[in-house]
Amino acid sequence: MTREYFTCREMVELVTDYLEGAMPPHERAIFEAHLAVCPGCTAYLEQMRQTIRMAGKLTEEALSPQARDDLMDVFRNWKKAQSNA
Ligand SMILES: [Zn+2]
Numbered sequence: 001m002t003r004e005y006f007t008c009r010e011m012v013e014l015v016t017d018y019l020e021g022a023m024p025p026h027e028r029a030i031f032e033a034h035l036a037v038c039p040g041c042t043a044y045l046e047q048m049r050q051t052i053r054m055a056g057k058l059t060e061e062a063l064s065p066q067a068r069d070d071l072m073d074v075f076r077n078w079k080k081a082q083s084n085a
Contacts (some may be wrong), residue, residue, distance in 0.1 A: 006034050011041045012071055015048055040078050042070045 006014065011034055018031050035042050047070075068078040 001076050004030065006030055008034075008041055011035075011038070011079065012044065015045060018045070019048060019052065040071065040074050047071075 014023065014027070014031060018028065023031065035045065041042065
């Protein structure tokens with residue numbers, strides 16, 4: 001199966017693989033291409049990196065439904081800001 005893009009939802013699912021270096025190189029390239037054009041996912045990745053820095057590892061809390069809701073808020077606010085621009 002060859003994928004050429006990930007949706008934002010897939011990005012959220014895959015972020016742990018990315019940060020753990022568990023992602024195959026071709027998927028990593030797709031992931032990074034999405035990051036280059038998606039401020040919402042970039043913000044989420046940064047948030048996850050900070051969580052890992054503080055906790056020393058990925059935590060259950062970082063992957064909770066609440067964390068994913070927070071991400072969707074980031075997207076909503078971003079889209080709102082775009083439409084106001
Ligand atoms: Zn995205």
